[in-house]
Amino acid sequence: MLFDGESLARQFVLLTRALLESGSVAAVLERVVFAARALVPGADLVSVTLRSDDEAFHTPVWTDRVADDLDQLQYRFGEGACVEAARPGGPGMALSDDLGTDDRWPRFGRAAAEVGFRSLVSTALLPDAVRPRLSGALNVYSRQRNAFATEDRDVLLLLATHASLALATTRAVRRGELEAEQLRRAIDSRDLIGQAKGVLMARRGISAEEAFDLLRRTSQDMNLKLRELAQTVVGRREELDLPDLGGR
Missing domain, CATH: 3.30.450.40 (GAF domain)
Structure with a gap:
């Protein structure tokens, strides 16, 4: 790009x-x-x-x-x-x-x-x-x-x-401080991604693996971090046009 x-x-x-x-x-x-x-x-x-x-x-x-x-x-x-x-x-x-x-x-x-x-x-x-x-x-x-x-x-x-x-x-x-912060952010990301997968599974009738693959491909296509995309999906679940999120 x-x-x-x-x-x-x-x-x-x-x-x-x-x-x-x-x-x-x-x-x-x-x-x-x-x-x-x-x-x-x-x-x-x-x-x-x-x-x-x-x-x-x-x-x-x-x-x-x-x-x-x-x-x-x-x-x-x-x-x-x-x-x-x-x-x-x-x-x-x-x-x-x-x-x-x-x-x-x-x-x-x-x-x-x-x-x-x-x-x-x-x-x-x-x-x-x-x-x-x-x-x-x-x-x-x-x-x-x-x-x-x-x-x-x-x-x-x-x-x-x-x-x-x-x-x-x-x-x-210090190393320990960064590792603790990294772990906290990883846990937060995992929770967000899990919620976003749940939204996609419910709205589109797809499996957990398919939902994660959709999130991953869309984040790459949009040049957006996976956590940020997941946050958008969760925060705007009522208004997002989910079928346009990267396609299948």
């Missing part, structure tokens, strides 16, 4: 508003990763790496669980773009156009290529962070080789700035 300058500006206005209004750094980081997936044409998966005060790496937010799995491989091997960019004093951006042949990260690169991911770019977050603030990286994976053009990297630098501001304005974001 291509965005013009006006669309990009609108996306960043929304992110800035979220940064100013949100009481949760996890919520801001989640908005950043989904914005990255929407704004960068080659992006298939997006995640955030944080380096906690015990110097361990972890992934508090992602667009798909596979992104977390790929991040974990980098943490285990001690190599990869997100590990390099997340280290204090590391590069502002680390990029591979072909992970399968990149001799800088042979173990991780081969493992990523084997599951179909060829390009990775990671942009540093708070590279000069001093405890208890956390350094980290915004990571974007693609199934294509040479996936990220110069303008894509510029967009990611701007998104990383928003994520960095969210981290910088939080006095002490």
Whole structure:
């Protein structure tokens, strides 16, 4: 999906508003990763790496669980773009156009290529962070080789700035706090999605599996987070024209 300058500006206005209004750094980081997936044409998966005060790496937010799995491989091997960019004093951006042949990260690169991911770019977050603030990286994976053009990297630098501001304005974001917030949001999302499935099942006479598939496909078609779509379905159940929600 291509965005013009006006669309990009609108996306960043929304992110800035979220940064100013949100009481949760996890919520801001989640908005950043989904914005990255929407704004960068080659992006298939997006995640955030944080380096906690015990110097361990972890992934508090992602667009798909596979992104977390790929991040974990980098943490285990001690190599990869997100590990390099997340280290204090590391590069502002680390990029591979072909992970399968990149001799800088042979173990991780081969493992990523084997599951179909060829390009990775990671942009540093708070590279000069001093405890208890956390350094980290915004990571974007693609199934294509040479996936990220110069303008894509510029967009990611701007998104990383928003994520960095969210981290910088939080006095002490520790791993446990982010994990607790992530768990709470996951539970809330599960409840909302369950309610939305119930609405669709009742209105359209479909199974739970078909209702979830309809929600998933519609969220992808509309470039909308599944939780936000579920909230709309539940909140407007009496007025939504449900047969037009993505089709069957």
